[in-house]
Amino acid sequence: MNTLSYGLLAFLARESSSGYDVMLKIQPFWQAKHSQIYPLLAQMEENELLTSYWVKQSEKPDKKIYSITDNGIRKLKEWMYKPLPDPVTRDELSMKTFCMWLTDRDNAIEIIESRKAYFLRRLESFRKMLQKIPEDKRGFGNREFYDYILVQKGIFNATAGLDWCSWVLAMLKEQQAKDSTAHSEQPVPSVNQKI
Known part of the structure; x- marks a missing residue:
């Protein structure tokens, strides 16, 4: 898993969200595009780190809400004990x-x-x-x-x-x-x- 994956898990550990909402929440701290986020969410759901359900909306397309699983919490906790690498500067x-x-x-x-x-x-x-x-x-x-x-x-x-x-x-x-x-x-x- 990459750092963005852990970041998505971290936000979903706080609150279940749609892919779009979690993208907005992570932006101030980690620049990521929806083209990066949605495949990671799908992969983490396939790996049973997340679950999802659909919410019907009358005037908008239905939205998928992601929630972290116990496995996701466990993975996030394991990551917290991994050594912190030096920051990458790409400006x-x-x-x-x-x-x-x-x-x-x-x-x-x-x-x-x-x-x-x-x-x-x-x-x-x-x-x-x-x-x-x-x-x-x-x-x-x-x-x-x-x-x-x-x-x-x-x-x-x-x-x-x-x-x-x-x-x-x-x-x-x-x-x-x-x-x-x-x-x-x-x-x-x-x-x-x-x-």
Whole structure:
């Protein structure tokens, strides 16, 4: 089983859900497409880690609701005791930053501005999640405590990313202003002067 499979089990251990709903729940923490999720759900159901039933809907197509089985809980518990691997970093921004010497400053600024906007959206999303966790449930011993620390992790990461973007943009724009000033201070040749 891959990490996404365990993530799906983790969300279904909390609450039975449709494939679509579990996809929405996992998105803030693990990027996955429905083309990845649905085959995993089917495979885990075949392996008796999940069960499912259909809910009829009058104005929408019927939806399949997945629930975790005792075998699924057992598999999830076993996974919790496996050693944690080092995180995998695959961010296109890092590679584009490495190549920024090949582009102009306006494009570099646009790239960083785009990522800054992403971090602002993430931060807003995590802050909304945080508001849904009751203050009295944020202590150790409550199931919501783990939601709380995970949402805080998301806030810290988004804030760090936002700070980095702001730092890079400040340098790029400061240099842009210096270049603009230096260019405007160039002496303008007189009519009689050869260029």
